[in-house]
Amino acid sequence: MRHLMNPLDFSVEELDTLFELAMDIEKNPEKYADRCAGKKIATCFYEASTRTRLSFEAAMINLGGSVIGFSDANSSSASKGESVSDTIRVISCFADICAMRHPKEGAAMVAASRSSIPVINAGDGGHQHPTQTLTDLLTIRSLKGRLNHFTIGLCGDLKFGRTVHSLINALSRYEDIHFIFISPEELRVPDYIIEMLKEKNIPYEEVIKLEDTIAQLDLLYMTRVQRERFFNEEDYVRLKDFYILDKKKMKAAKEDMLVLHPLPRVNEISVEVDDDPRAVYFKQVQYGMYVRMALILTLLELV
Amino acid sequence: MLNVGKIEEGFVLDHIEAGKSLSLYHHLQLDKLDCTVAIIKNARSNKMGKKDILKVECDINMLDLDILAFIDHNITVNVIKDGEIVDKKELILPREIKNVIHCKNPRCITSIEQELPHIFFLADEEKEIYRCKYCEEKYDSKK
Numbered sequence: 001m002r003h004l005m006n007p008l009d010f011s012v013e014e015l016d017t018l019f020e021l022a023m024d025i026e027k028n029p030e031k032y033a034d035r036c037a038g039k040k041i042a043t044c045f046y047e048a049s050t051r052t053r054l055s056f057e058a059a060m061i062n063l064g065g066s067v068i069g070f071s072d073a074n075s076s077s078a079s080k081g082e083s084v085s086d087t088i089r090v091i092s093c094f095a096d097i098c099a100m101r102h103p104k105e106g107a108a109m110v111a112a113s114r115s116s117i118p119v120i121n122a123g124d125g126g127h128q129h130p131t132q133t134l135t136d137l138l139t140i141r142s143l144k145g146r147l148n149h150f151t152i153g154l155c156g157d158l159k160f161g162r163t164v165h166s167l168i169n170a171l172s173r174y175e176d177i178h179f180i181f182i183s184p185e186e187l188r189v190p191d192y193i194i195e196m197l198k199e200k201n202i203p204y205e206e207v208i209k210l211e212d213t214i215a216q217l218d219l220l221y222m223t224r225v226q227r228e229r230f231f232n233e234e235d236y237v238r239l240k241d242f243y244i245l246d247k248k249k250m251k252a253a254k255e256d257m258l259v260l261h262p263l264p265r266v267n268e269i270s271v272e273v274d275d276d277p278r279a280v281y282f283k284q285v286q287y288g289m290y291v292r293m294a295l296i297l298t299l300l301e302l303v
Numbered sequence: 304m305l306n307v308g309k310i311e312e313g314f315v316l317d318h319i320e321a322g323k324s325l326s327l328y329h330h331l332q333l334d335k336l337d338c339t340v341a342i343i344k345n346a347r348s349n350k351m352g353k354k355d356i357l358k359v360e361c362d363i364n365m366l367d368l369d370i371l372a373f374i375d376h377n378i379t380v381n382v383i384k385d386g387e388i389v390d391k392k393e394l395i396l397p398r399e400i401k402n403v404i405h406c407k408n409p410r411c412i413t414s415i416e417q418e419l420p421h422i423f424f425l426a427d428e429e430k431e432i433y434r435c436k437y438c439e440e441k442y443d444s445k446k
Contacts, residue, residue, distance in 0.1 A: 083416050104412040106437020110419060125410045127438055192441075 002299055003112040003119045007133035007170045019138050021303060022287070022294035026142075029062065032293065035302050036065030042095035043069035044087065044111075045122070046078060046102040051263060051285065052122050052131070056099045059292035068095060085114045092116040097300055099131075100124075118299040126162050131295065132262050133166040135288035140219060142287060143258055143280060148175040151216050155182040155243055156223035156268055158189040163262045164223055168193055172202055179204040180213050184242050186235065187225070210243055214253045220245070222261045222268050222281075246270040253278065260284055307341045307358060309386050314366060316357040317379040321345050324355035330370050330403065336361060369397035373404075373433075396431060399424050404433075404442055411438040 004010070010018065025032050041060040045053050048071070057067045078087065084102065088111040091098055098115065100108045101122040108121035108128075123129040141147050152171065154164050158181050168189070171177050179197065181189045181204060188206060197204050207213050214220065225240045244267055245259065261269060261281040273279050297303050319327060324342050333340050341358040348354040359366070363382055371378060372394035382390035405421045406413045413419050413435070422436040433442040 083418070084412065085416070085418075102412070103410075104415060105408065105410050105439075106412040106435070109437055110412055110416065124412075125438070127410075 001116075001118055003108075003115075003121075004130050004295065004299065005109050005112060005119075005121045006128050007130040007137075007166050008173075009130070012173050015134075015137065018134070018291070018294050018298055019141050021297065022138050022290040023142060025293050026287075026290050032063055032297070034064040035297060036060060036063035036300065039063075039065040039096040039300060039302075040094065041065060041067055041069075041296065042091045042098045043067060043071070043122075044091060044098055044100045044102075045069065045071045046073040046100075046107070048072055049101055049123065051288075052101065052129075053099075055131075055285070055289050056120075056122065056292055059289050059296055062289070063293055063296060065096075065296075084110050087111075088115045088119065097296060120295065120299070123162075126160055128166060129162050130166065131288070131292055132163045133170050134291045134295065135284060136163070136167050136221070136260060136262070137170060138291045139260060139280060139284045139287045140258070143283070144218075147171070148177065150176075150218045151178040151180065152219040152221060153180040153182055153210075153213060153217040154189075154221045154223070155210055155245075157187045157225045157239075158183040158223070159187040160226060161223045164189070164221070165193060167221065169196070172197065172200060177202060180217065181206045182208070182210050182213060182243070184208060184239055186239060187242075210245070211249060211252065214249055214257075217253065217257050220253070220257060220259050222259060222265075224261075224264065224266050224268055241267050243268050244270055245273055247272050247276075250276055250278070307343060310339070310358055310360040310383055311386050312363065313338070313358070313360040313383050314363065315381040315383060315388075316359070316371070317354070317381060318348070318351060319355035319357065319378055320375060321351070321353035321355055323375065324357050327355075327357060327371070327374060330374055331359075331366060333357075333359060336365065368392060368394060369400060370403050372396055373400050396425055396428060399436075400433070404444075406435040406438065406440060407443075408435065408438050408440040411435060411440060413437060 043053050043056050060067055084107050092115050097118045099120045099122040100111055103125050105125040105127035107124050112119040121128055121130055158164050227236050257278055259279045339360040343356040345353045346356055376394040376396055380392040381388045400423050401420050423433040423442055424436055426432045426434040
């Protein structure tokens, strides 16, 4: 039995197989409509999340399965003081697979260690969010046809953004990737990531202005400055609108550059960019559902 | 010069960084053992200037050398039997340590689930970096 805790849990070859499956699901959804008949997913969400939870639930329903679960800690036994270890042992009696989001880092790993069903980490605090990384990779692979030979700009909160850290780690396994980190000084990518890139001889640059570098990019990954990661409201207010991608900046970008964003977006991408064919963040949501369908089938060994 | 007598069976832990012997005493849980322990602080050392030494008279299978290696792998471990040194053990950084140090990350699951063991793994042998198994936060002894 396998779990998914970290995007690097799967080898590059295993990811290729997963992405092929996701792309086949996109093309031939009817082929998979009953694959999970009689199976249940438990979505155990100890903190609010609309997109990820609904994406898992839609994925299971599209596969012919059903959904049980809770969407915040107050409606679970956690409010009575039950541990994650106990909760997963109970859930294992009801469901065939579990997607868990928890505000504490490592919670899904604790669940996996006590579980008799596959556990998917649907986000554990600021630590990992592997299915977002799988979504990002599938989006790039589907729309560009490859996962190598890119210059990718990551822009915004590169310090606290777990999706960014996971994506850098995942892309660093592919050939000829050039990273450009675009962030204010206070939100620079952490040292341990820089060390990892140096060790692997992967080229990177750190810049402050998006305008200076946008013309070079094949991919632009925008992120939101998240209020919940700041202890100081003043810092948040100062940094939240540091970057705003608008039509004017998009004019300088390549014609085939893709703009990705893990969503929710606040002000960092102006709504006027939404109609630009290069803006693929809503398509990304759809790919998220396909990759979760492929993941559920893979972990339940129903491929 | 202070003289401490020979031990018949046990360990002499030599070349402990001066001042560290008491914390080592607690980490090795020597306070819980019913055996003779000599703690020698600030002994003269050609190699280190000053050093601490711990002499422990006990069954030689009773000590957890993994903990010792984690605290300071430069410590010399002399194994004593019948009053003589029978072995010098080389300390190797343990791959994993359990319940020796605690994760101080307030966002870690161990901060709210008290019954979980605190497990750290060796993430970088060269730089001697340990990370929490759950949240991957780097262990910083100064925190």
